[in-house]
Amino acid sequence: MKSLIVSLSFSLIFFSASAQMGLIKGFVKSKNAPAENITVKISGINRSVKTDVFGYYQIENVPYGRYEVSVSGVGYLFQKQKAEVKADILILEIELKETESNLDDVVITGVNRATQLRKSPVPIAVLSKKTMDQNVSTNLIEAIVKGVPGVTAVTTGPNVSKPFIRGLGYNRVLTLYDGLRQEGQQWGDEHGIEVDEYGISRAEVVKGPASLTYGSDALAGVINMIPFSPDFENGELKGDVTMNYQTNNGMIGSSVGLGYVKNDWKYSFRATGKTAHSYYNKIDGLVYGTAFREYNLSASARVDKKWGFSKTSATYYDNLMEIPDGSRDSLSRKFTRQVLDDGDNIKNRPIVPEDELNTYKINPLHQHIQHIRLYNASQFKFGNSDLNLLIGGQQSIRREFNHPTLAKQAGLYVVLNTLNYDLKYNLPDFSGIESTIGINGMYQGNRSKNATDFPIPDYNLFDAGVFYFAKKTFGKVDVSGGVRMDRRNMKWKDFYVGNNPETNFGKKVNAGTPGANLQFPSFSKNYYGFSGSVGLTYNISQKLLIKANIARGYRAPNITEIGSNGLDPGAHIVYLGNRAFKPEFNLQEDIGIIAYLKDVDISLELFNNNIQNYIYQSRLTDASGNPVVIVPGNLTYQYQQSKARLYGAEMSINLHPVNLKWLTFNNSLAYVVGLNKNETLLAKHGKSARYLPFIPPLQIRTELKATAQSNIGIFNKPYVKVDAAIFADQNRFYALDNTETFTGGYTLLNAGIGSAVQDKSGKTLFDIFIQCDNILNKAYQSNLNRLKYFEYYASAPNGHSGIYNMGRNISFKVIVPF
Known part of the structure; x- marks a missing residue:
């Protein structure tokens, strides 16, 4: 019995030593430009990395075999492709297509890391600048009200709109500017949100309690x-x-x-x-x-x-x-x-x-x-x-x-x-x-x-x-x-x-x-x-x-x-x-x-x-x-x-x-x-x-x-x-x-x-x-x-x-x- 255990131990050691491992690396781009912060994930071994600012990624210690590689990122179509690791290095270059659809869009609000909109169980709406530009508004909240069902506002004249989500407002709706919670005199009826409406490129609305991420004041949701x-070529002033x-x-x-x-x-x-x-x-x-x-x-x-x-x-x-x-x-x-x-x-x-x-x-x-x-x-x-x-x-x-x-x-x-x-x-x-x-x-x-x-x-x-x-x-x-x-x-x-x-x-x-x-x-x-x-x-x-x-x-x-x-x-x-x-x-x-x-x-x-x-x-x-x-x-x-x-x-x-x-x-x-x-x-x-x-x-x-x-x-x-x-x-x-x-x-x-x-x-x-x-x-x-x-x-x-x-x-x- 003792000799059998020793034999099995040596067999396992030999098998582990002889298991061949490879490396997957490459470049992710879109419209011939590097795509940063893109998630590259290998199914089966549950390994994932994000591309750097130059679009490069690298995943080490991948056992030889066939895999499905999924690629996702902000504003891009979700993509899957087959890959086989059978050498020390596999170079995999990926071309992503942009999307204006909300189906696979990526949001940050109300969750803790980049998440595809379709994968989030929390009701989330996204409003683009293009949509806001096509509506009349004298403040940003008014533009959001017109574009997102379930969002309303208590108003005091044309320049004062306090957001409500599904009938709840004031300190129950947490407003964020670029992820930073907005802190003014929210208890007051007679002034609105201190944000430049012309400088906003996108608004995200979480409907329902978002206290998990932000604590108090997100009982109704988050905006x-x-x-x-800037997102254009190096050296350009636009x-x-x-x-x-x-x-x-x-x-x-x-x-x-x-x-x-x-x-x-x-x-x-x-x-x-x-x-x-x-x-x-x-x-x-x-x-x-x-x-x-x-x-x-x-x-x-x-x-x-x-x-x-x-x-x-x-x-x-x-x-x-x-x-x-x-x-x-x-x-x-x-x-x-x-x-x-x-x-x-x-x-x-x-x-x-x-x-x-x-x-x-x-x-x-x-x-x-x-x-x-x-x-x-x-x-x-x-x-x-x-x-x-x-x-x-x-x-x-x-x-x-x-x-x-x-x-x-x-x-x-x-x-x-x-x-x-x-x-x-x-x-x-x-x-x-x-x-x-x-x-x-x-x-x-x-x-x-x-x-x-x-x-x-x-x-x-x-x-x-x-x-x-x-x-x-x-x-x-x-x-x-x-x-x-x-x-x-x-x-x-x-x-x-x-x-x-x-x-x-x-x-x-x-x-x-x-x-x-x-x-x-x-x-x-x-x-x-x-x-x-x-x-x-x-x-x-x-x-x-x-x-x-x-x-x-x-x-x-x-x-x-x-x-x-x-x-x-x-x-x-x-x-x-x-x-x-x-x-x-x-x-x-x-x-x-x-x-x-x-x-x-x-x-x-x-x-x-x-x-x-x-x-x-x-x-x-x-x-x-x-x-x-x-x-x-x-x-x-x-x-x-x-x-x-x-x-x-x-x-x-x-x-x-x-x-x-x-x-x-x-x-x-x-x-x-x-x-x-x-x-x-x-x-x-x-x-x-x-x-x-x-x-x-x-x-x-x-x-x-x-x-x-x-x-x-x-x-x-x-x-x-x-x-x-x-x-x-x-x-x-x-x-x-x-x-x-x-x-x-x-x-x-x-x-x-x-x-x-x-x-x-x-x-x-x-x-x-x-x-x-x-x-x-x-x-x-x-x-x-x-x-x-x-x-x-x-x-x-x-x-x-x-x-x-x-x-x-x-x-x-x-x-x-x-």
């Missing part, structure tokens, strides 16, 4: 806005000039972008300016207080080496926006303006002169938002693994000027400083499992400066979370999931407010100051969250797949929900928070089916979302049911917390007949119901408290587009399209204390044409886009338009209440490359 990056004019509010936008590539370095720069006067609709005329002026600057430098890459970027955002309050003359319904602080009577204000309604000059009652961002993103490659590090610093400055007799005195003046950190390590593949571990979070401090109103205290926040994510393919089934643990600390010291004798307004004072009032007693609390997800994609065939995912999300209460106790001047609301609030947790189930057929793409996604400790706003009333007025002329809202459930569906049917290549007919539907599950509230108030606030109605979008398949004179493949946005009645609203009211349905008809214009040599001179929104000049109010509730009279002579949305708007956009 990642990816800026332009750029573009964008000019945009919109007729309704006279918006003038212009932007200049530059890109330069030199050896291993890529540089980019962009400068943008936009300005607009008050917008118009046929019910209200020109809406006073909706003019804005915006400036943006951005620059980046990236170096690519064999060890990885490093990119450093900086952005500056500066926005002046007027503050509408909706005050009017009771008989003529013309807008009036505040001219007094003491003694102001909202029913006895002077009417705004006509020349001040269509001026580009910003009126004294406005807000000034500034945002500065500096960050570095780096990747370090270690053979079959890589380390990704993102460090960013941001400063958000928000001032609201609401004192007509002292125009330079800010009513609200807060400065938020944030340091973000994000470290991810993509481990080497093990038994076909791709996995990632990481830690990320932030530290921030918010401080009030020389202001008169203090809706929130000065606070400090520290956030940290660790996670593990893995994915594996079992034949036709792709499985992925992970777990995460978070801790957030929120604290502030005693905050006192007193009277400023020089202005007779309030000011921040020390504890011992005579007449000091303790507005915010000290507070410190830790919030903990456990989140996770698991999902799968079943590829029935290359053209048909089913996705299913279940995820638990987490969100800590934000500063206004637990700490607010004062007037937010720009919102015209006194907010009252609750220190006892618990973190929100949700459990969401998603299931979807997607078919990519010869003449049509079809997708259907269903979701069910149960939320514990859901936080929402509700108007405050006294025992008699009358509105509580703490500051005259301003509403009072108190935050509530209860169980909630949201469920719904999204469907799209996009026709692209093979025999009619010039024609596309795209259709989408989005539907969500939000139920308030507070049994005590329902028992007392019944149907008026049954639904959640800010839930969008059923909406259908349809677009018929014809695109020439060849040039027509100087026009390169011009297109013409017509589309409609159909919104149903919203009779499922939070009616308690008139927090919300019924919103009637409406249909908006739109149309557009566009083309690249070329010279005789075929060189593009410029691209032109002409789009008309609301062709029929429909008078309507969106249920997510906050201006709908800016009304001071119980009834009006013309039978209309609140402010209406924008009327007909024609946009002319020209992009000149150079």
Whole structure:
């Protein structure tokens, strides 16, 4: 027996020594240019590497034999080919084809490493710059809303859009700029996302809890806005000039972008300016207080080496926006303006002169938002693994000027400083499992400066979370999931407010100051969250797949929900928070089916979302049911917390007949119901408290587009399209204390044409886009338009209440490359 064991041992040693091993190496290219960061994977032995900046790859210690090599990368068609290793070295050169289809596109958002869109069980949508250019928008979120079913926005005029995903918004939607989480004053209703819309080349939207990757504030999903990056020949300097004019509010936008590539370095720069006067609709005329002026600057430098890459970027955002309050003359319904602080009577204000309604000059009652961002993103490659590090610093400055007799005195003046950190390590593949571990979070401090109103205290926040994510393919089934643990600390010291004798307004004072009032007693609390997800994609065939995912999300209460106790001047609301609030947790189930057929793409996604400790706003009333007025002329809202459930569906049917290549007919539907599950509230108030606030109605979008398949004179493949946005009645609203009211349905008809214009040599001179929104000049109010509730009279002579949305708007956009 002993001799047999010895013989077997020697046989195994001999077999191992004699096993022949080879090396596979080569070059991946596309259009005769090297393709970097392409994944080359050998099936059977589960070995994979990524190409370097020069397109080269190398896989060592491959046993002799026959294999299937799969190749995938950002923006390229997925490719497989056979290979046989029967010598020391096998050289395999691969040519990839680019794709504009979302079928095999690659996304980074909401997952932890490059993932084919078809393999991700999480619902993800991708919006290209080309699509955004073909629609009218005054801000980036508005463009995303028009292009992605299930995404809506709460608006306060044309330049303020706060994204909602499947009925959830504010701090539940995490917005990213180039992967860096956006940190401003997200709790405020009256300012939007601090991003240059002309500088974004692509937007990715994750629908559903993405807390696994980002921690708190991604309960509803993630929107990642990816800026332009130079991708052309070495030594070239290229750029573009964008000019945009919109007729309704006279918006003038212009932007200049530059890109330069030199050896291993890529540089980019962009400068943008936009300005607009008050917008118009046929019910209200020109809406006073909706003019804005915006400036943006951005620059980046990236170096690519064999060890990885490093990119450093900086952005500056500066926005002046007027503050509408909706005050009017009771008989003529013309807008009036505040001219007094003491003694102001909202029913006895002077009417705004006509020349001040269509001026580009910003009126004294406005807000000034500034945002500065500096960050570095780096990747370090270690053979079959890589380390990704993102460090960013941001400063958000928000001032609201609401004192007509002292125009330079800010009513609200807060400065938020944030340091973000994000470290991810993509481990080497093990038994076909791709996995990632990481830690990320932030530290921030918010401080009030020389202001008169203090809706929130000065606070400090520290956030940290660790996670593990893995994915594996079992034949036709792709499985992925992970777990995460978070801790957030929120604290502030005693905050006192007193009277400023020089202005007779309030000011921040020390504890011992005579007449000091303790507005915010000290507070410190830790919030903990456990989140996770698991999902799968079943590829029935290359053209048909089913996705299913279940995820638990987490969100800590934000500063206004637990700490607010004062007037937010720009919102015209006194907010009252609750220190006892618990973190929100949700459990969401998603299931979807997607078919990519010869003449049509079809997708259907269903979701069910149960939320514990859901936080929402509700108007405050006294025992008699009358509105509580703490500051005259301003509403009072108190935050509530209860169980909630949201469920719904999204469907799209996009026709692209093979025999009619010039024609596309795209259709989408989005539907969500939000139920308030507070049994005590329902028992007392019944149907008026049954639904959640800010839930969008059923909406259908349809677009018929014809695109020439060849040039027509100087026009390169011009297109013409017509589309409609159909919104149903919203009779499922939070009616308690008139927090919300019924919103009637409406249909908006739109149309557009566009083309690249070329010279005789075929060189593009410029691209032109002409789009008309609301062709029929429909008078309507969106249920997510906050201006709908800016009304001071119980009834009006013309039978209309609140402010209406924008009327007909024609946009002319020209992009000149150079």
